[in-house]
Amino acid sequence: MAKVFMSGIRKEFGSTVALSDFTLEIESGELVCLLGPSGCGKTTALRILAGFEKADAGSVTVGGEDITYVPTPKRNFGMVFQEYSLFPNMTGRENVEFALKLRKAGSAERKDTIDRLLEVTGLTPHADKFPHQMSGGQRQRVALARALASNPRVLLLDEPLSALDAKVRDSLREEIRRVQREIGVTTLFVTHDQHEALAIADRVGVMSHGRLEQIDPPRALYEQPDSAFVAGFVGTVNRIPAQVDGDRWRVLNRSVSASQTVDGATLAAIRPEQIAVDVDAAGDDTVREVVFLGPLTRLTVDHGGSTLIADVLTSEFGGATMGDRVRVRLRDDVDAIVLIEG
Amino acid sequence: MKVLRTIFLILLGLYFFVPLLAMARFAFQSVPVVLLTPEKLLEGWSISGLIEVFGNPEFQRATIVSLQLMVLAIVLTLVLLLPLAALVEIRAPQLRTLMTAITLLPWVVPPVALVVGVAATFRNTVPWFLASPYSLVPFYVLWALPFSYRALDAGLRSIGARTLYEAARVMGASTFTIIVRVLVPNMIGAIIAASVLTAALVLGEFAFAALLLKETLPTFMAEFQRSEPRAGMALALAVMLLTALIIWIGVRALRKRGMDLQAAGV
Helix, strand or coil: CCCEEEEEEEEEECCEEEEEEEEEEECCCCEEEEECCCCCCHHHHHHHHHCCCCCCEEEEEECCEECCCCCHHHCCEEEECCCCCCCCCCCHHHHHHHHHHHCCCCHHHHHHHHHHHHHHCCCHHHCCCCHHHCCHHHHHHHHHHHHHHCCCCEEEEECCCCCCCHHHHHHHHHHHHHHHHHHCCEEEEEECCHHHHHHHCCEEEEEECCEEEEEECHHHHHHCCCCHHHHHHCCCCEEEECEEECCEEEECCEEEEEEECCCCCCEEEECHHHEEEEECCCCCEEEEEEEECCCEEEEEEEECCEEEEEEEEHHHCCCCCCCCEEEEEECCCCCEEEEECC | CHHHHHHHHHHHHHHHHHHHHHHHHHHHECCCHHHCCHHHCCCCECCHHHHHHHHCHHHHHHHHHHHHHHHHHHHHHHHHHHHHHHHHHHHCHHHHHHHHHHHHHHHHCCHHHHHHHHHHHHHHHCHHHHHCHHHHHHHHHHHHHHHHHHHHHHHHHHCCHHHHHHHHHHCCCCHHHHHHHHHHHHCHHHHHHHHHHHHHHHHHCCHHHHHCCCCCHHHHHHHHHHHCHHHHHHHHHHHHHHHHHHHHHHHHHHHHCCCCCCCCCC
């Protein structure tokens, strides 16, 4: 277990700036997700931490030790890749053992560690299969066991769930989290999937154009986005103009306080679940689309020329259909809003 | 359509096999073609000429040289090209197009130009090198490049060499360990394909050996055929069968691994 500190990292590929003044701190035993669209630099950050890429500027320390120039094999990290990376000529058990042999572990220690890891990852029945005989989920579990075999200081996960189908992805995501907590290894998880990031991380760092836009626990990130980009990238958001109302703000005919604001900002970031929709024949707004999502129903509403998205509880929803007149408002329990740049 | 295809295949078969049959008849039947009647079709067949060649010390020398050249060319090909192809795939995949172009060069430059160029360079610096029959090995490695490099490159790509390399690196493996323990065992198919193709080329190559005045199996055969046309033809058939056998063994080995020459990039 070790604290990771990447400081002032800059990386260019030709004329493209992949990372610019990138700073990231991961506490010992913490799981941090880097989230962002493709090309935002998240994978480059992970590859620099792994030692696969050299930073043009900045430093990387792990447990207080500067490892900026330490080659990958000497960093004692574990890594799971997006592509299946098991060695095809070795069984699951041999794959895990390979990592231990490289660390010069004795045969008794190897056996103990392998048995423990195979059990933790639920792989004992599949240990002697070759990778091509395993399902995608099993392969990634072996890859996880292999990554943890040498008791790494840091665990790196590079979109480990992207190649899997939705159901396996969910269960393996929970399993990764459980194993990571159990072992307590400092972990950096890179993904472009916001649901994955919000579900698994202690903190999520949202990246854009080579910079860390915001890093916070999932709920804070969702409820208190620092910028329009973060608000838009994490979850769905309605950007609604807000008018000054004394020291408060007026949004959708309600006076509310601003829990967070950026200088000069006049746009409120309102989540779909913060909007209520009342069916009212005399209302000014029109339903454009109704999507049934089980417990929730998503309504697209035409409001004064702009389009709003509202998620309402199906059980409380009046059953409006396309073209019906409605009235949108902020839900009663919303008393503070987030203002993002105009 | 099916009829057309069958006719085409039959014609193609005739195109290949009629000359071979004619060759075989000429080589193994001692009845002149003008005297050949249906009754004499089975008369006078003998492989004594071929057996006699096998006893010829000059033939034995040339064959041993050719087999040695084949083994050395295969070893040098693998020792040089495998790490090179691995390095390009892992560290500099952007160079792949350039490498493919470079590996085609030996087939663009005619053998005579290659030999003259190399001879002019080495004759003044390391004359002993050109004196040895093994001086052919580098030429053969170059000559087989378009096939051997592509087979190895395709093998590396099909196993996702880059990810395997990085996975092993994180675990603490050295580049040598990765090549020996991870890459080679997973690309045996590609290695077999590269070796078989190199072997087939070496066993049939004439121009380099003739230009450098070396006696290999093909140059011996050309010489021998002038003095002993029948036995020479028999020998040519035997060598062809040997080459076909090597390719067949290679293809079988690939099949066992669920591959074919096409999958090995050839």
